[in-house]
Amino acid sequence: MKLLESMQIYLRVAEQGSFTAAADGLGLSRASVSSAIQQLESLLGTRLLHRTTRSVQMTQDGQVFYERCQDLLADMDELQNLFREDISELHGRLRVDMPLPIARDVVIPRLPEFLRQHPGLEVELSSTDRFVDVVREGFDCVLRVGTLEDSSLIARPLGYYRMVSCASTEYLAEHGTPKSLDDLVEHRLVHYVLTLGSRPAGFEYVDPERPEEELSLPMRGAVTVNNTEAYLEACIAGLGIIQVPEAGVHPYLQSGELEEILPEYRPAPMPVSLLYANRRHLPKRVQVFMAWMAEIMKPRLIDSPG
Numbered sequence: 547m548k549l550l551e552s553m554q555i556y557l558r559v560a561e562q563g564s565f566t567a568a569a570d571g572l573g574l575s576r577a578s579v580s581s582a583i584q585q586l587e588s589l590l591g592t593r594l595l596h597r598t599t600r601s602v603q604m605t606q607d608g609q610v611f612y613e614r615c616q617d618l619l620a621d622m623d624e625l626q627n628l629f630r631e632d633i634s635e636l637h638g639r640l641r642v643d644m645p646l647p648i649a650r651d652v653v654i655p656r657l658p659e660f661l662r663q664h665p666g667l668e669v670e671l672s673s674t675d676r677f678v679d680v681v682r683e684g685f686d687c688v689l690r691v692g693t694l695e696d697s698s699l700i701a702r703p704l705g706y707y708r709m710v711s712c713a714s715t716e717y718l719a720e721h722g723t724p725k726s727l728d729d730l731v732e733h734r735l736v737h738y739v740l741t742l743g744s745r746p747a748g749f750e751y752v753d754p755e756r757p758e759e760e761l762s763l764p765m766r767g768a769v770t771v772n773n774t775e776a777y778l779e780a781c782i783a784g785l786g787i788i789q790v791p792e793a794g795v796h797p798y799l800q801s802g803e804l805e806e807i808l809p810e811y812r813p814a815p816m817p818v819s820l821l822y823a824n825r826r827h828l829p830k831r832v833q834v835f836m837a838w839m840a841e842i843m844k845p846r847l848i849d850s851p852g
Contacts, residue, residue, distance in 0.1 A: 549589075550622070552582040553615045556594065559583060560612050563602050613639075613684055621829055636831045637666035643680075644689035647774055647794045648843075649673035656842050660835075667831055675740060675773045680823055686832045687822040689839065691791070699821040704840050705847030706815035707791035711749070712804045717784040724807055727751070730765055734786035737770040738777045746770060750789060751811040760814045789813050793846040815851040818843065 558568040559579060569579045587594050594608035604612055616639050644653065649671055661667065672678060672685070680688055680699055694701055713733075724730050730749055737746035749763040769785045771777050778795070781788040782803065798804040820836050822828065 550619075552586050553619060555579055555582045556586055557612065557615055557619070559595065559602060560604050560608065565602060617684065635666065636664045636834060638829070638831050639668045639670060640831060640835050641670040641672070641683075641685050642687055642689070642835070643672040643674070643678045643685055645675065645691055645774060646673040647778075647791075648689060648691075651794070652842055652846065653839070660838055664831075664834070667835075669835075677740075680821060686829070687820050687836055687839075689843075690819050690821055692816050694817070694819060694821070697821070698824060700824055702820040702822075702836060702840075704818045704820060704843050705849055706817055706851050707793060707846070708815055708848055709789060709813035710792045710795065710799075710806045711751075711787055711789045711808055711812065712781065712795060712799065712806050713787045714782055714784045714804055715802060717781075717786065718805060718807075720784070723805070727763060727808070727811060730763060733765065735765040735767040736777060736780045736786040736788050737767045738774075738788070739770060739772055742770065742772050749787070750813040751808070752814050754810055791816065791846075815848060817851075818847055 555568065555572065555574070558572055559565055562568050562571070565576050565579050565583075569576045572579070583595060590607075590611065592607045593605050594611055596603045596605055619638075621638070650673070653671070657669065657671075661669070677690075678685055678688060689704075691707060721733055722729075724733055727749075735746070735749055739746055746767070747762055749765050751761055751763070753759060753761060765787075767786055769780050771780060777788055778790070780786065782798070787807065792799075795804055799806060820839060822832065822836070
């Protein structure tokens with residue numbers, strides 16, 4: 547039996563949790579299905595399924611193989627339709643990662659319209675402050691905010707987030723509104739770090755007289771957090787000053803719940819990029835999704851850091 551056929555059989559068995567149900571659905575004998583799975587396991591040198599008298603479940607290796615099979619079969623389907631113009635016929639899974647605020651405020655509200663245009667696609671959306679391993683964890687693309695580290699990944703720049711420093715009205719009523727950098731000695735910063743225990747950056751800013759330099763002023767703070775949700779909530783609760791993309795706090799600034807401070811000393815704009823693995827043929831479904839992401843992100847971004 548050909549490898550492609552065995553992969554299709556494996557997907558059906560894994561999804562239905564039954565050799566018999568998979569055989570019935572594929573119009574094959576149970577013995578043929580069982581033989582195909584055994585051949586796959588022998589070829590791969592690992593057990594893909596746990597078999598009991600009552601159920602069939604994927605092993606850890608089986609789960610990894612299942613996900614890669616989905617991607618490979620989707621790529622095969624795409625190759626067969628490579629020269630067709632109708633992109634509404636896209637099929638397969640998209641696995642993407644992005645910061646939680648972008649997923650919540652930008653992508654998920656618009657995702658229904660994207661899926662209506664491409665009903666054959668399935669989206670797996672990860673939103674975490676942890677930097678996922680794009681290649682090892684099988685992500686098609688990830689959205690990153692901030693300066694990119696040296697990487698083997700390909701970056702597609704989307705623009706820049708305008709940054710602001712802000713605090714809650716309650717905090718400013720209690721501690722006063724800083725009018726200069728010197729006033730910050732009397733204030734507290736909510737510290738944000740990716741890994742608790744690492745050194746916070748301090749109050750970051752660009753001096754208008756030296757716009758080419760990005761500067762940092764150490765500040766004390768009573769709270770350190772490692773995710774963006776807690777960062778914003780700590781500010782709203784009156785625990786100190788935060789520095790965030792203006793687009794993410796615009797509703798709070800409009801309502802008066804938060805106020806911008808020291809607008810003449812804003813942090814440098816942060817680049818926003820889509821990253822993806824270096825592949826000779828980037829699947830059409832990934833190209834289409836990234837083009838859509840660029841479109842829906844554009845209203846929130848500025849074109850240059852200047």
